[in-house]
Amino acid sequence: MSSTPLKQSAITSYPRFIGRALWLATEGSFAFYAWMTALTAVSLVGANAWANQVAGGMITTNMTDHVSWGLYIANFTFCVGLAAGGVMMVIPAYLYDDEEMHKVVIIGEAVAIAAIVMCTLSVVVDLGRPDRFWHLIPGIGKFNWPISMLTWDVIVLNGYLMINLHVVGYLLYMRYLGRKPNGWWYLPFVFLSIFWAISIHTVTAFLYCGLGGRPFWNSALLAPRFLASAFVSGPAFIILVMRILRVTTGYTAPLGPARTLIQIIRVAMTINLLMLVSEIFTVLYTGSAHAAPLNYLFFGDHGKTGLVPWIWTAIGMNLIGTALFFTPAALERSQIRVLACLLVIVGIWIEKGMGLIIPGFIPSTLHEIVEYSPSLLEWKVVAGIWGLGLIILTLSLKLIVNVFTSRMHVEENQISESLNH
Amino acid sequence: MTNIEPNQSADSQASTHGDSPGTDPFTRRAAIKGAFATLGAAAFVAAVSPLRQAAKNTSAVEFMQQHYTELSPEQKATVIARLEAETKEKYGADVTIADDRPIPGTKFVYAINLSVCNGNGKCVEACHRENNHDRSTNQSYIRVIEMPKGTMDMEKGSTTYAGVVPREDKFYLPVQCQQCDEPPCVDVCPVKATWKEEDGIVVVDYNWCIGCRYCEAACPYHARRFNWKQAEVPADEINPDQSYLSNRVRPVGVVEKCTYCLHRTRRGRLPACLEACPTGARVFGNILDKNSNIRWILENKRVYILKEELGTKPAFFYYFD
Ligand code: SF4
Numbered sequence: 104m105s106s107t108p109l110k111q112s113a114i115t116s117y118p119r120f121i122g123r124a125l126w127l128a129t130e131g132s133f134a135f136y137a138w139m140t141a142l143t144a145v146s147l148v149g150a151n152a153w154a155n156q157v158a159g160g161m162i163t164t165n166m167t168d169h170v171s172w173g174l175y176i177a178n179f180t181f182c183v184g185l186a187a188g189g190v191m192m193v194i195p196a197y198l199y200d201d202e203e204m205h206k207v208v209i210i211g212e213a214v215a216i217a218a219i220v221m222c223t224l225s226v227v228v229d230l231g232r233p234d235r236f237w238h239l240i241p242g243i244g245k246f247n248w249p250i251s252m253l254t255w256d257v258i259v260l261n262g263y264l265m266i267n268l269h270v271v272g273y274l275l276y277m278r279y280l281g282r283k284p285n286g287w288w289y290l291p292f293v294f295l296s297i298f299w300a301i302s303i304h305t306v307t308a309f310l311y312c313g314l315g316g317r318p319f320w321n322s323a324l325l326a327p328r329f330l331a332s333a334f335v336s337g338p339a340f341i342i343l344v345m346r347i348l349r350v351t352t353g354y355t356a357p358l359g360p361a362r363t364l365i366q367i368i369r370v371a372m373t374i375n376l377l378m379l380v381s382e383i384f385t386v387l388y389t390g391s392a393h394a395a396p397l398n399y400l401f402f403g404d405h406g407k408t409g410l411v412p413w414i415w416t417a418i419g420m421n422l423i424g425t426a427l428f429f430t431p432a433a434l435e436r437s438q439i440r441v442l443a444c445l446l447v448i449v450g451i452w453i454e455k456g457m458g459l460i461i462p463g464f465i466p467s468t469l470h471e472i473v474e475y476s477p478s479l480l481e482w483k484v485v486a487g488i489w490g491l492g493l494i495i496l497t498l499s500l501k502l503i504v505n506v507f508t509s510r511m512h513v514e515e516n517q518i519s520e521s522l523n524h
Numbered sequence: 525m526t527n528i529e530p531n532q533s534a535d536s537q538a539s540t541h542g543d544s545p546g547t548d549p550f551t552r553r554a555a556i557k558g559a560f561a562t563l564g565a566a567a568f569v570a571a572v573s574p575l576r577q578a579a580k581n582t583s584a585v586e587f588m589q590q591h592y593t594e595l596s597p598e599q600k601a602t603v604i605a606r607l608e609a610e611t612k613e614k615y616g617a618d619v620t621i622a623d624d625r626p627i628p629g630t631k632f633v634y635a636i637n638l639s640v641c642n643g644n645g646k647c648v649e650a651c652h653r654e655n656n657h658d659r660s661t662n663q664s665y666i667r668v669i670e671m672p673k674g675t676m677d678m679e680k681g682s683t684t685y686a687g688v689v690p691r692e693d694k695f696y697l698p699v700q701c702q703q704c705d706e707p708p709c710v711d712v713c714p715v716k717a718t719w720k721e722e723d724g725i726v727v728v729d730y731n732w733c734i735g736c737r738y739c740e741a742a743c744p745y746h747a748r749r750f751n752w753k754q755a756e757v758p759a760d761e762i763n764p765d766q767s768y769l770s771n772r773v774r775p776v777g778v779v780e781k782c783t784y785c786l787h788r789t790r791r792g793r794l795p796a797c798l799e800a801c802p803t804g805a806r807v808f809g810n811i812l813d814k815n816s817n818i819r820w821i822l823e824n825k826r827v828y829i830l831k832e833e834l835g836t837k838p839a840f841f842y843y844f845d
């Protein structure tokens with residue numbers, strides 16, 4: 104067969120595939136609809152809070168000229184890690200040609216897509232002038248590339264989204280058609296996405312560590328620590344998602360991938376904790392300029408202790424979670440696994456979010472100590488972002504499950520039909 | 525979650541009848557989904573309705589406005605006329621907004637004599653009034669740090685000192701934008717809304733800034749301020765003598781900073797903070813002018829700059845007698 108009719112069929116049947124996918128992804132049980140309704144409600148609360156913020160000015164947040172980034176940028180940082188970590192699963196799957204991992208990889212990529220959307224939203228809600236968003240668009244705005252690290256971030260995050268949409272879309276489409284995926288169409292992108300996953304995290308770390316005036320961030324360890332924690336939060340999130348899928352849809356992957364994921368978490372978390380210890384030692388033992396923010400973070404400064412409960416909670420969760428991952432029970436008992444995942448996810452959310460962004464501003468560059476804790480409005484907005492992210496994740500997971508369990512694939516007559524057009 | 529056997533029947537029906545929407549379960553579901561989607565969309569519109577209020581404050585012309593450096597003289601005139609009218613409308617004040625450009629052959633530099641400064645804070649107040657800062661937050665571009673004698677470590681200082689000044693064992697360190705020659709704030713801006721002009725002054729186009737506050741995080745001298753709310757200034761207190769790149773009333777949601785009072789200095793006057801200083805600690809001038817006072821000080825005094833190790837190359841100097 105020549106390639107022309109095949110192309111025609113793709114042109115007509117890919118949109119049909121997307122249409123049917125969307126239709127089926129919104130089918131489900133009562134529990135599914137309840138879940139989606141709840142998420143929608145949370146998103147709407149967030150949207151409303153954000154609209155109020157735009158209308159009333161950002162005075163409605165608790166940020167100040169001293170702590171000029173807060174919960175939004177903290178959440179952004181965590182979501183970048185989640186996005187990168189999701190795709191890290193690709194490495195064992197393709198480098199070692201681990202067939203079983205493929206079922207997990209596609210979940211990882213779905214997580215990545217949802218996480219990138221959350222990243223973008225977290226930045227947009229942080230803008231004082233979202234109406235001027237177009238100034239950021241290369242060509243019609245003024246894009247300060249390559250000088251500003253933020254423009255790099257815009258590029259790598261959007262690129263990453265595109266790559267993942269392509270890989271997921273292509274793999275599912277081929278499954279749907281019942282054809283074997285053609286390596287040339289997706290393997291180069293898979294490898295690209297590996298490098299890209301590392302780059303989104305590195306570039307995001309560079310956003311902070313490139314600022315000489317902020318000693319807390321201005322550390323060469325920042326980017327590697329980012330990566331290590333992404334290798335924890337990403338796999339942990341995927342284990343959770345797999346568990347939920349298993350209970351709700353019966354979509355299972357063999358035990359092998361779960362073991363691989365846990366191995367990754369064990370190693371990455373140990374490295375992460377090691378680097379944390381090394382950083383704390385260097386700073387506190389020499390008592391350099393870095394010491395003040397770390398002191399504030401861990402012990403409080405001049406009686407101001409706003410972040411102390413946060414960071415010790417995070418450290419406690421990370422340590423317990425890691426210890427659980429090292430027990431054999433983590434491999435055998437799913438409750439232990441789920442608990443350990445929850446602990447490290449929340450732990451890293453605090454550590455990479457509130458524990459990383461806020462101390463960059465306390466003390467301020469003139470050594471004033473002005474504390475920050477998020478306002479209710481900020482919490483609502485972040486909850487809304489997670490609501491929307493989970494809606495996207497749920498729908499794409501449903502789609503994946505539908506295709507993989509062959510609940511949705513093309514029928515013969517449809518292909519010939521589109522071939523005849 | 526109990527749904528181990530998820531809607532096998534509905535799904536398989538949908539997939540077998542996928543392309544023949546005439547069957548009953550399909551249309552019923554389509555109707556339900558349609559209803560849900562409509563409901564969701566309506567709820568969304570209601571949720572974001574406060575945006576309509578915000579949209580009223582931004583006209584279409586303002587939305588479309590180009591970057592300052594790309595405006596033709598005619599466009600600039602139109603923009604300025606619009607801004608003046610807006611100030612009249614919102615603040616009830618008649619103001620003139622000029623477009624002061626750098627004077628060729630000028631590089632402005634500031635110096636403060638720390639032996640003389642006594643921490644009275646008159647410069648802070650003068651800045652507040654001169655630059656039409658928000659009254660309720662008492663905003664100013666200048667902060668004065670009270671430092672114990674015998675250290676240069678800002679960690680030991682305090683910006684919240686009160687009472688009679690100067691205190692015996694203290695000295696006073698006023699800090700404002702250092703108009704760095706290697707300004708990190710300019711490098712990080714993703715949309716080039718802030719830049720350094722030929723006379724050394726770092727400015728912000730308040731109508732181009734997207735309010736990401738990356739520059740605020742990057743500045744090592746706490747020199748930048750964000751407009752968390754629209755500034756409140758009574759009509760009779762508004763300084764009507766304004767410039768596009770400096771002290772005009774700023775829009776909400778953008779970043780601003782000290783401009784060495786370019787609406788004064790580019791017209792041959794001195795900065796407001798200098799004129800307000802009762803001790804004569806402040807010296808301002810054109811470093812390229814060989815006969816200037818500032819040149820003499822930089823050549824003959826032991827001068828230092830803040831946070832030299834960061835490589836920002838400030839155009840702002842401190843010295844002791
Ligand atoms: S002091 Fe801060 S705001 Fe001023 S030029 Fe330097 S970095 Fe920029």
Ligand code: SF4
Pocket residue numbers: 712713714715716717718728732733734735736737738739740778779
């Ligand atoms: S806040 Fe404005 S001036 Fe500052 S970096 Fe962002 S866009 Fe540029």
